[in-house]
Amino acid sequence: MAAVNLANSPITQVSQTPVQTNLQPQLLTRLLLDLRGKRFSVDRENILSLPESVLLCLFPNGLVLSRQSAALSDGGDNDYDEELYGVDFDPECFEYVLTFFQHAREEFYGTPNNPGLLAAQQQLLEGGSPTSDFGPSPSQNPLLTKQAIIVLREELEYFSIPPKNGKEATDARGIANDALLELKRKCGDYLLQKRNIFTALQRNVNKENNLAEQHLIDMLCMSGFDRDDEWGYRAMEPSRCCISSIALVLLKTGIVHTTSPSGERQVTVDYSQMATAQKLLLFWRKPARKCWWDGIEVDLAGPGEPEKIIKLWARRVWTLELSLVSGLLWYR
Numbered sequence: 001m002a003a004v005n006l007a008n009s010p011i012t013q014v015s016q017t018p019v020q021t022n023l024q025p026q027l028l029t030r031l032l033l034d035l036r037g038k039r040f041s042v043d044r045e046n047i048l049s050l051p052e053s054v055l056l057c058l059f060p061n062g063l064v065l066s067r068q069s070a071a072l073s074d075g076g077d078n079d080y081d082e083e084l085y086g087v088d089f090d091p092e093c094f095e096y097v098l099t100f101f102q103h104a105r106e107e108f109y110g111t112p113n114n115p116g117l118l119a120a121q122q123q124l125l126e127g128g129s130p131t132s133d134f135g136p137s138p139s140q141n142p143l144l145t146k147q148a149i150i151v152l153r154e155e156l157e158y159f160s161i162p163p164k165n166g167k168e169a170t171d172a173r174g175i176a177n178d179a180l181l182e183l184k185r186k187c188g189d190y191l192l193q194k195r196n197i198f199t200a201l202q203r204n205v206n207k208e209n210n211l212a213e214q215h216l217i218d219m220l221c222m223s224g225f226d227r228d229d230e231w232g233y234r235a236m237e238p239s240r241c242c243i244s245s246i247a248l249v250l251l252k253t254g255i256v257h258t259t260s261p262s263g264e265r266q267v268t269v270d271y272s273q274m275a276t277a278q279k280l281l282l283f284w285r286k287p288a289r290k291c292w293w294d295g296i297e298v299d300l301a302g303p304g305e306p307e308k309i310i311k312l313w314a315r316r317v318w319t320l321e322l323s324l325v326s327g328l329l330w331y332r
Contacts, residue, residue: 200314254273
């Protein structure tokens with residue numbers, strides 16, 4: 001049998017073409033977001049550090065963090081330009097969240113000219129032991145090394161029931177007339193002014209004697225909220241009978257920083273408070289939701305007008321989440 005010529009073998013004739021690396025999607029390091037006409041430039045890592053519930057509102061269909069045009073890149077100077085993402089989200093609410101997270105980061109991790117709380121807590125990290133109430137290592141209790149923020153959001157949809165024999169009505173196609181639109185606007189303005197966080201839920205507790213809801217209020221008030229707190233940001237959604245609200249508070253971990261008469265920074269720990277704070281770690285990256293209906297009667301009569309009682313129903317959806325702030329720069 002004749003020897004096989006390897007040079008003519010169909011196996012060896014296949015050319016080994018190196019893989020072109022420029023065809024691989026390039027990860028974006030910074031995202032340019034257009035929120036209803038207002039632009040924000042935010043680092044990728046800081047986007048990923050935002051609360052899960054906020055990310056779902058920003059990107060309901062998911063977020064692609066690779067440059068989609070990378071495979072068509074020609075190596076020109078414009079290849080590293082930021083890609084613009086259009087997002088249907090309230091820009092003022094987004095700015096409120098970014099600003100709060102930035103301030104929390106600076107207070108905890110410090111700045112080049114001012115050491116933060118973490119620097120004073122090093123003794124807790126160095127003094128950890130297997131029998132400590134904190135756990136044997138910071139990895140088992142991230143509250144020692146990261147600033148925790150409680151994120152509470154509310155989506156409120158309201159429905160106005162006009163009085164009988166009123167001018168408010170809809171046509172044959174179900175489109176509201178001007179009187180009904182004005183009634184909905186007044187109902188929205190009324191609810192918008194009710195900024196207290198716990199009033200509606202406490203009203204539901206009193207009506208149905210719901211112990212679980214009362215426990216939720218008590219837990220939140222032990223962890224950073226006050227019973228008279230108001231929403232940090234609250235606004236109407238455009239062209240909808242919907243009000244979006246959000247409140248952010250620093251989690252009370254039980255780690256207390258004080259300054260001695262000599263000026264030395266001291267750290268003490270309330271172990272009971274730390275145990276309560278650790279329970280909220282269950283909501284880290286795992287938002288919990290609660291929904292209930294709230295019905296009230298309001299008088300929307302103007303000055304000098306006769307009484308005008310409106311039945312107002314609201315469907316409230318709360319989202320509770322714990323977020324851990326990373327030690328990164330935020331946005332510009």
